[in-house]
Amino acid sequence: MGHITCSAEIAAPVEAVFAYVDDHRNTTKYMKDLTRWAPVGSKNHGKGAKFQVAMKAGPMTLSSVVDITTWTANQAIGWTSIEGFKQKGRWSFTEDGAGTEATFDMDYELPGGIAGRMLSRAAEPVVRGNIEQSVRALKRQVESGAVKAVARTKSPARPGLGSRTAAKAKPAPKKR
Numbered sequence: 001m002g003h004i005t006c007s008a009e010i011a012a013p014v015e016a017v018f019a020y021v022d023d024h025r026n027t028t029k030y031m032k033d034l035t036r037w038a039p040v041g042s043k044n045h046g047k048g049a050k051f052q053v054a055m056k057a058g059p060m061t062l063s064s065v066v067d068i069t070t071w072t073a074n075q076a077i078g079w080t081s082i083e084g085f086k087q088k089g090r091w092s093f094t095e096d097g098a099g100t101e102a103t104f105d106m107d108y109e110l111p112g113g114i115a116g117r118m119l120s121r122a123a124e125p126v127v128r129g130n131i132e133q134s135v136r137a138l139k140r141q142v143e144s145g146a147v148k149a150v151a152r153t154k155s156p157a158r159p160g161l162g163s164r165t166a167a168k169a170k171p172a173p174k175k176r
Contacts, residue, residue: 004131007103008139014093014100018074020142021091021102024051030137032130033057040065047071055085104135 010017020026022045027037036054043049049068054061062085070078070090078090089106108127 002108002127003106004108004128005103005105006128006131006135007101008135009096010100010102010139010142011098012100012142012145013098014074014095016145017100017102017138017142018077018093020145021077021093021138026141030141031134032137034134035061036063045071050082051079053081053085102135102138104131106131 024037024039024044028034031037033056034053035056036052038052040050040052045068047068047070049071051066051068052063053066054063056062064081064084064087066079066087066089067082068077069080070076074093076090076092078088080088086109087106088108089104092103092105094101094103
């Protein structure tokens with residue numbers, strides 16, 4: 001079985017990082033070679049949610065259904081495959097000053113018995129590289145979103161552009 005762990009310091013509050021990872025619509029945006037992470041059923045986050053997963057691995061696509069087994073707000077999201085490609089993973093989030101340390105940890109087993117285990121060892125540098133790129137992509141995406149949010153909150157109110165602090169226009173004087 002292969003094992004990968006990768007961490008990054010993200011310049012954003014833990015709540016922002018957790019919320020981004022918790023939103024299943026973002027997963028394929030930052031996870032390299034993940035082509036599908038779609039809810040199975042109506043529950044789309046939290047413990048007990050299930051997702052159909054597809055990942056490119058060279059010329060083949062590995063598919064599985066995963067069950068969210070750990071979900072603690074602003075701390076951790078973990079999953080285990082219940083069908084298909086065997087994997088067990090976890091994102092953990094730790095507040096670090098004004099930022100967040102995000103850690104991705106995954107155990108995986110490629111199909112094919114002994115040959116799959118040998119292939120797992122040979123593929124580990126590629127899988128590790130993909131996970132490292134994914135964690136860096138998460139960092140970039142969250143930080144750019146956090147910067148935009150900060151910029152919006154620090155922008156001065158501009159009259160005439162829907163600002164609540166804009167002065168109301170005075171009525172024209174009445175003609176006699």
